Amino acid sequence: MLDDFLILIGRFHPLIIHLPIGFIVLGILIEFNSKKFKWSNDALKFIFFWATITGILSIISGFLQYQNGGYIWETVQNHFLAGILTVVLSFSFYLKLIENSLFKPVPRNFFTIGNSVILLIAGHLGGNITHGEEHLIEPLKNLASFNKVQSKSVKYYSDFKEKPLFSSVIQPILDEKCVKCHNSKKSNGKLKMHNSNELIKGGRNGSIINFEFPEMSEMYIRIHLPKEEKKHMPPKGGKQLTREEINVVSNWIKNGSSFEKSVNEFKLDESIISYFFSIEKPFYPIENVSTPDIETIKKIREKNILVNPISKSSNFFSVSSLNYSKFSDIDLSIMSSIRENIVNLDLSESKVTDSVFFNLKYFSNLTVLKLNNTNILGQNIDELSQLKNLKRIYLVNTRFDVQNIEKIIQIKGLEKVYLFQEDRILKAPLKLPNNYEEILEFGNYSLNNSMQNKKS
Amino acid sequence: MDEIRKLHNEFKNSNARFNTRRHFLKECTLGLGGIALGSFLNSCSSKNVSFNYNADRSLNPLAPIAPPFSPKVKSVIYLHMVGAPSQLELFDYKPELQKLHNKPCPESLIAGKQFAFIEGTPNMLGPQATFSKQGESGNWISNHIPHFKNIIDEVTFLKAVHTDQFNHGPAQLLMHTGSPRLGRPSIGSWVTYGLGSESSDLPGFIVLTSGGTPDGGKSLWGNGFLPSIYQGVQCRSKGDPVLYLKNPQGISRTLKKNIVGSINKINYDEYKKFKDPEVLTRISQYEMAFRMQSSVPDVMNINDEPEYIKEMYGVQPGKESFANNCLLARKMVEKGVRFVQLYDWGWDSHGNGEAESLRKGFLKKCKDSDRPIAALILDLKQRGLLDETLVVWGGEFGRTPMWENRAGVQNTLVGRDHQGEAFTMWMAGGGLKKGYVHGKTDEIGYRGIEGRVSVYDIQATILHLLGFDHEQFTFDFQGRPFRLTDVEGQVIRQILA
Numbered sequence: 022m023l024d025d026f027l028i029l030i031g032r033f034h035p036l037i038i039h040l041p042i043g044f045i046v047l048g049i050l051i052e053f054n055s056k057k058f059k060w061s062n063d064a065l066k067f068i069f070f071w072a073t074i075t076g077i078l079s080i081i082s083g084f085l086q087y088q089n090g091g092y093i094w095e096t097v098q099n100h101f102l103a104g105i106l107t108v109v110l111s112f113s114f115y116l117k118l119i120e121n122s123l124f125k126p127v128p129r130n131f132f133t134i135g136n137s138v139i140l141l142i143a144g145h146l147g148g149n150i151t152h153g154e155e156h157l158i159e160p161l162k163n164l165a166s167f168n169k170v171q172s173k174s175v176k177y178y179s180d181f182k183e184k185p186l187f188s189s190v191i192q193p194i195l196d197e198k199c200v201k202c203h204n205s206k207k208s209n210g211k212l213k214m215h216n217s218n219e220l221i222k223g224g225r226n227g228s229i230i231n232f233e234f235p236e237m238s239e240m241y242i243r244i245h246l247p248k249e250e251k252k253h254m255p256p257k258g259g260k261q262l263t264r265e266e267i268n269v270v271s272n273w274i275k276n277g278s279s280f281e282k283s284v285n286e287f288k289l290d291e292s293i294i295s296y297f298f299s300i301e302k303p304f305y306p307i308e309n310v311s312t313p314d315i316e317t318i319k320k321i322r323e324k325n326i327l328v329n330p331i332s333k334s335s336n337f338f339s340v341s342s343l344n345y346s347k348f349s350d351i352d353l354s355i356m357s358s359i360r361e362n363i364v365n366l367d368l369s370e371s372k373v374t375d376s377v378f379f380n381l382k383y384f385s386n387l388t389v390l391k392l393n394n395t396n397i398l399g400q401n402i403d404e405l406s407q408l409k410n411l412k413r414i415y416l417v418n419t420r421f422d423v424q425n426i427e428k429i430i431q432i433k434g435l436e437k438v439y440l441f442q443e444d445r446i447l448k449a450p451l452k453l454p455n456n457y458e459e460i461l462e463f464g465n466y467s468l469n470n471s472m473q474n475k476k477s
Numbered sequence: 478m479d480e481i482r483k484l485h486n487e488f489k490n491s492n493a494r495f496n497t498r499r500h501f502l503k504e505c506t507l508g509l510g511g512i513a514l515g516s517f518l519n520s521c522s523s524k525n526v527s528f529n530y531n532a533d534r535s536l537n538p539l540a541p542i543a544p545p546f547s548p549k550v551k552s553v554i555y556l557h558m559v560g561a562p563s564q565l566e567l568f569d570y571k572p573e574l575q576k577l578h579n580k581p582c583p584e585s586l587i588a589g590k591q592f593a594f595i596e597g598t599p600n601m602l603g604p605q606a607t608f609s610k611q612g613e614s615g616n617w618i619s620n621h622i623p624h625f626k627n628i629i630d631e632v633t634f635l636k637a638v639h640t641d642q643f644n645h646g647p648a649q650l651l652m653h654t655g656s657p658r659l660g661r662p663s664i665g666s667w668v669t670y671g672l673g674s675e676s677s678d679l680p681g682f683i684v685l686t687s688g689g690t691p692d693g694g695k696s697l698w699g700n701g702f703l704p705s706i707y708q709g710v711q712c713r714s715k716g717d718p719v720l721y722l723k724n725p726q727g728i729s730r731t732l733k734k735n736i737v738g739s740i741n742k743i744n745y746d747e748y749k750k751f752k753d754p755e756v757l758t759r760i761s762q763y764e765m766a767f768r769m770q771s772s773v774p775d776v777m778n779i780n781d782e783p784e785y786i787k788e789m790y791g792v793q794p795g796k797e798s799f800a801n802n803c804l805l806a807r808k809m810v811e812k813g814v815r816f817v818q819l820y821d822w823g824w825d826s827h828g829n830g831e832a833e834s835l836r837k838g839f840l841k842k843c844k845d846s847d848r849p850i851a852a853l854i855l856d857l858k859q860r861g862l863l864d865e866t867l868v869v870w871g872g873e874f875g876r877t878p879m880w881e882n883r884a885g886v887q888n889t890l891v892g893r894d895h896q897g898e899a900f901t902m903w904m905a906g907g908g909l910k911k912g913y914v915h916g917k918t919d920e921i922g923y924r925g926i927e928g929r930v931s932v933y934d935i936q937a938t939i940l941h942l943l944g945f946d947h948e949q950f951t952f953d954f955q956g957r958p959f960r961l962t963d964v965e966g967q968v969i970r971q972i973l974a
Contacts, residue, residue, distance in 0.1 A: 318530060329543045330531070332543050335547065344676065437861065441859040463859075464859025468852060
């Protein structure tokens with residue numbers, strides 16, 4: 022009974038602390054007002070007297086909150102000390118105001134300025150405890166640089182089926198949706214969920230996983246309760262589990278809550294798997310490039326060269342000279358400052374020559390290169406062999422010399438090279454490594470005898 | 478280009494001039510409050526603070542912009558066989574149906590069903606084709622389209638598509654606008670609105686017809702409530718590609734240029750007086766139209782193609798033909814056109830006339846379209862365009878396994894009635910499984926029993942491949958956001974590579 026009452030008082034801490042804050046701020050405003058009021062000293066006495074009283078109440082309620090709220094001393098320590106210091110400063114200022122001899126030599130500014138600084142610190146630390154340390158820093162980071170959020174870590178694992186379901190799917194879900202309130206610093210209901218041992222250990226009411234009757238597991242029950250239900254987790258207002266996440270967590274619990282079993286062993290629906298894993302290898306390299314310089318982009322656009330991100334939030338760009346047929350080798354230099362951002366480059370029908378490859382080899386993320394309808398012979402095309410991400414090269418209707426195929430073969434990682442020529446029949450020289458039969462696309466498809474015309 | 482740049486700067490300056498102190502005072506009492514309120518309501522996700530690298534659309538509403546997600550394809554060629562070809566004579570092989578040939582249809586199949594023409598009890602009609610397995614995939618194909626075997630390993634079949642419309646007009650509208658009634662934007666308009674046009678000299682959405690105008694009319698490529706700049710531009714493969722594109726007699730290109738120049742100058746004076754940026758948009762539209770006068774005839778000219786390519790498609794220069802349109806579609810995609818829509822009219826094989834009989838008119842349609850379609854896919858493939866283009870083939874619905882008996886009397890010629898419950902469509906191109914079959918119909922091809930997909934699912938999948946989430950891609954109209962798929966549609970993930 023008394024315990025519950027104390028818990029209640031503790032919970033009022035975030036409300037009570039705003040009383041002394043209000044008093045102190047009001048006091049400081051009066052003190053620093055350029056126009057001095059006749060009554061200011063009397064008012065200040067009254068204000069700082071009450072700031073002290075409410076401050077003490079705050080300390081008591083804060084202490085109760087610490088005891089019952091599942092906090093760890095290390096986390097609240099500094100906040101607690103700063104809070105006490107605030108009250109002490111307020112009280113000593115009050116003593117100075119009523120002309121207590123002890124504080125006569127200390128200047129008034131010491132109390133007022135000191136109080137504002139300490140108040141800020143105490144408030145900030147308190148905020149960190151309730152909202153997490155990233156609370157302020159996160160938006161600040163985003164504001165400081167136009168840096169878009171690094172695109173969500175691409176969940177691509179070629180061997181994801183062999184990895185334990187728990188560590189690759191379940192724990193990340195818990196980390197995102199539960200650990201905010203159930204961690205080593207703050208453990209509501211005495212429950213911590215940041216690793217497997219703590220899950221087994223459970224909270225105030227014991228383990229949240231029931232290995233004997235999985236569907237009786239507290240964790241299983243709580244995520245399935247209707248959202249309005251008090252015991253539903255995550256609590257109302259918190260970030261909820263998605264349908265797929267509920268599905269996979271339930272699946273994991275029902276099948277024995279194993280921490281080692283691999284994804285494969287859990288017979289998950291394909292739709293569930295594809296929700297958590299990108300099964301297919303991403304076409305473009307994984308993004309780790311800086312945001313491109315907007316001025317360069319403007320400059321490129323002024324030349325009527327198309328330049329656009331591959332998707333709205335991507336740092337990777339497609340560039341095309343479709344509307345600027347005068348494009349020649351030197352024009353490539355205007356994009357040198359964003360060359361790492363370019364993954365898709367279309368210079369078809371432009372005036373580029375074979376020396377373009379000397380410049381292109383620095384486009385380290387280039388994935389698709391189109392040089393259709395140009396005078397390219399392919400002489401220096403082996404310059405591109407250091408481009409690890411290059412997958413497709415288009416050389417349709419060029420002057421491509423078939424002797425240069427050997428140079429193309431030196432580019433590893435190619436998936437397709439299009440070599441169809443409208444005006445002649447290009448054939449691979451006799452010897453080609455096996456897989457290159459599929460990579461080199463010479464075209465020349467025909468229906469019945471439609472090719473005869475070309476051959477003759 | 479200098480002109481455009483100058484215009485662009487002017488546009489920005491005048492916009493900036495509009496946003497002066499007066500604007501600040503006017504807007505900021507409510508405006509700032511609105512911004513604050515907006516962030517309270519979580520309308521602007523603070524997590525995605527990002528600079529917009531997309532092109533500016535203020536002067537050119539067709540400027541290409543990036544889709545929300547990384548796309549698999551950048552253009553679409555949609556081949557619509559107007560009138561609804563019979564899946565039972567092309568792709569959906571039903572040997573069981575042969576055994577029931579000319580036997581009365583069981584009552585249970587038609588009880589409570591609505592048909593366009595069938596009345597009373599019709600007889601069943603066996604497949605009017607022979608089928609064989611072709612390609613490495615070993616998928617079934619009819620003898621009516623012999624060239625198809627060359628591309629069978631490139632396509633993904635959807636064998637259990639269904640629609641709830643069984644009349645041509647509404648079913649076509651549903652297929653292309655997401656609603657069987659008039660007034661919605663077509664899928665090509667949505668795509669052009671969302672992605673713009675890469676080519677600065679060509680429209681982003683081009684429509685080519687052969688055989689006749691589709692029953693749904695021009696609304697099939699209309700812009701609905703989207704700005705009219707995004708509507709499909711119909712080009713004719715005979716005569717002038719676009720009506721009134723040529724200069725009138727006695728007016729030379731130079732004179733035209735001077736006329737456009739003078740109009741733009743007058744507009745510019747107007748602009749200087751009133752500083753309305755809308756005038757600048759109008760000026761840039763005039764310039765684009767002038768450029769199109771030469772670029773459209775250029776892309777519409779198939780005479781300069783190599784002979785063997787023309788032969789492969791089976792084109793008939795100077796005439797209006799589906800083969801010409803297929804070749805044009807490839808040329809347009811090559812030039813950066815976003816959405817090419819082909820309508821080929823004449824597939825409505827009821828059996829009440831020679832042209833509409835499965836043994837006559839239907840066979841001619843098969844013959845006329847088989848070669849160009851196979852040629853189109855192979856030509857796209859050898860140029861590497863198939864990797865970044867989506868080709869969709871289909872009608873607006875399918876056809877019944879029953880022999881049509883209009884007004885209760887069996888039709889004199891062999892034909893089938895409309896059927897929305899199950900029909901075949903196919904897709905080919907980037908991001909799709911090759912040689913794959915999704916969906917299955919019952920033993921007589923009357924109903925989908927596995928992998929049924931709706932018209933909305935197909936639309937959702939097309940948008941998905943272009944980089945859109947069909948549920949997020951909306952346009953506000955009459956007080957609510959509208960989607961192409963309205964409240965339905967699921968991406969057909971099973972066919973994605």
